[in-house]
Amino acid sequence: MIILKSPREIEKMKEAGKILAACHREIAKLIKPGVMTWEIDEFVEQFLKKHGATPEQKGYKGYEYATCASINDEVCHGFPRKTPLQEGDIVTIDMVVNLNGALADSAWSYPVGKVSDETKRLLEVTKESLYRAIEVAQPGNRIGDIGHAIQSYVEAEGFSVVRNFIGHGIGATIHEKPDVPHFGLPGKGARLKEGMVFTIEPMVNVGEYHTKMDLNGWTARTIDGKYSAQYEHTIAITSEGPIILTDQEMR
Ligand code: MF3
Ligand code: CO
Numbered sequence: 001m002i003i004l005k006s007p008r009e010i011e012k013m014k015e016a017g018k019i020l021a022a023c024h025r026e027i028a029k030l031i032k033p034g035v036m037t038w039e040i041d042e043f044v045e046q047f048l049k050k051h052g053a054t055p056e057q058k059g060y061k062g063y064e065y066a067t068c069a070s071i072n073d074e075v076c077h078g079f080p081r082k083t084p085l086q087e088g089d090i091v092t093i094d095m096v097v098n099l100n101g102a103l104a105d106s107a108w109s110y111p112v113g114k115v116s117d118e119t120k121r122l123l124e125v126t127k128e129s130l131y132r133a134i135e136v137a138q139p140g141n142r143i144g145d146i147g148h149a150i151q152s153y154v155e156a157e158g159f160s161v162v163r164n165f166i167g168h169g170i171g172a173t174i175h176e177k178p179d180v181p182h183f184g185l186p187g188k189g190a191r192l193k194e195g196m197v198f199t200i201e202p203m204v205n206v207g208e209y210h211t212k213m214d215l216n217g218w219t220a221r222t223i224d225g226k227y228s229a230q231y232e233h234t235i236a237i238t239s240e241g242p243i244i245l246t247d248q249e250m251r
C-alpha cells in the first residue's frame with residue numbers, strides 16, 4: 001500500500017530535508033585526501049544533534065552508523081572507517097535524517113582531490129540521470145518512466161545501472177511502497193499521484209551492473225572492481241509536479 005502524504009506532512013519532511021541538504025553542503029567542504037569517513041560520520045552526528053534532528057540509519061536493522069560511506073567500487077552501505085581517503089577516490093555519503101518523526105533521505109558522491117576524467121564523467125552522468133528522472137516524475141506518469149529516463153541515458157553514455165538496490169517510498173519509516181527501480185519501461189508500473197513521497201537514488205557503474213556482498217552482510221561492491229557513483233533525492237509528487245525535499249544545489 002502506498003501511503004499518500006498531506007501537504008502538512010510533506011512540509012515536515014521538507015524541514016528534515018533542509019537539514020540534510022545543509023549537512024551535505026558542509027560535507028562537501030570537508031572531503032579531501034587524508035580525511036577519514038569515520039570523521040565525516042562523527043561530524044554528521046554532531047551536525048544533526050545541533051539542528052534538533054537524529055540519524056535514522058543508526059540502529060536501523062542493526063546498522064551501527066549515522067551514515068553509509070561507500071568508497072570507489074563500493075556501491076552502497078559502506079561502513080564509515082578509519083582509513084584516510086586518497087586523492088582520486090570517490091566517496092558516497094548516504095544518510096536519513098529524522099526531524100520530529102519526519103524523514104528525508106539523500107546520498108551524494110564526492111570526488112576526493114583530483115579524479116580521473118572517466119571518474120568525473122561517471123559523477124556527471126549519475127547526477128544528470130537523477131535530475132532527468134525527477135523531471136519525468138509528474139503526476140499521471142508512471143514508475144517505469146522514471147527508471148526508463150535513468151537507464152536509457154546512462155546506458156547511452158556507456159555506463160550501467162545497478163539493479164538490486166532501488167528507490168523507495170519514505171515517510172515515518174525509511175522504506176515504504178512504492179518500489180522505484182532505476183531501470184524499466186516507459187508507460188509501465190504504478191501511476192504517480194499527488195501525495196506520493198519517494199526516493200530516486202540511481203547507482204551507476206563504470207563497468208558491469210552486477211554487485212557482490214561483503215562478508216559484513218551490508219556493503220555491496222561492483223563485481224569487476226570498477227567505480228560506482230550515486231546521487232539520491234527524496235521527492236514529493238504534487239499537482240504542480242515533483243518537489244525535491246533534499247535540494248542542496250541551485251538548479
Ligand atoms: N539511505 C539508504 C537507502 O536509500 C538506507 C540504508 S539503510 C542503512 O535505502 F541501514 F544502511 F542505513
Ligand atoms: Co534511500
